Amino acid sequence: MKSANGITIQDRTYQTLRQWVTVGRFLPGERLKINTLALEMGVSDMPVRAALQRLAAEGALVNVPNCGVMVPKLSRAQFDDILQNRLLLEGEAAERGARQLDATERAQLLTLGKDMARAIAAGDLKGYLDANELFHLILYRACGSALLLELIETVWLKVGPISNRLHDDPHVWATMNDAHDELLAALARKDAPAVRRAIEKDLFCAGQYLRTLCTE
Template structure:
């Protein structure tokens, strides 16, 4: 039972990191999380330590844990790796997708459009992470998928810190729509190209915002 609870807490925190629900530099207090989720500190501590071991969180003195801060250099390094890995994942996944997969991806694109129109940042980030990770999960290569998820755990918190409702550009979903059209047509090369364009546009968008933050110029 304890292991099952630890797994549930691990998944909850992990999903929060992937979807940008935590902030870079944010300290995660074990007792506060335990109180919020109605459990003892022990399974929370164990779940956090698993994420520290994966590089998604950082351990600090006195057993505290925080979300790693993000710098321009660190984001650029992660982006370079993401571009190659995620492009490959899209190309591998495209011929393997089922009708159910396509329905899920189509719904994610629609939710992103709606979130942009309504200026709902977290709804956009949730649908964005679901679109990408659902697509990549069909790549058929578990090593590739684990590598991608590890990178997303590191950049997810950065997305939310830099977004405000006013920052939701209407272009943010263009490349998702292009990628999905290519996926639906079975054109793996075109789908990869559209996804790489999406990642590049998104990176430039975030880096431009990061340049406006104090201490990052």
């Protein structure tokens, strides 16, 4: 069955769940219950079940015997591998994107930077993560490479759940927007390499804390 915009319910369910995993809506080790998700999304169990199996095939979720579908926990080695790939992929996309952003996109980044600052002050983790995802997407999409963006979004699936823990340490939480401020200043100077360094700093600093939350 297709919705009014021509997208099937199954595809829409998959896209929604994929985005929820990416932004850290679920915690590592959490069991995802099909009927609960179906009720929340207003669909039957079938498209949810299909979407969860699709995400498991992509490595974003895991099938655990006698438990169902769960959000995986990352080891430190796995996290280090993900972080290194993020630094490579997102650094490249940021530098390319910084050279091609138009005036509207630059204004959007400025607004999102303020939104993130407000979310941090209010202790609003969801608001921060949502604004942070859009901030990065706008910058990366401007690079003009659909393949590079696809690779980045695939890596995000692996690290999204653990990002839910950024709020745990007040000191780390208070500094989450520092690199974004540096990035915006670099954009104002039209310094694309500095934009890349700011993104790398953003990923590295958050990563050093998140790494401590991984399993051995």
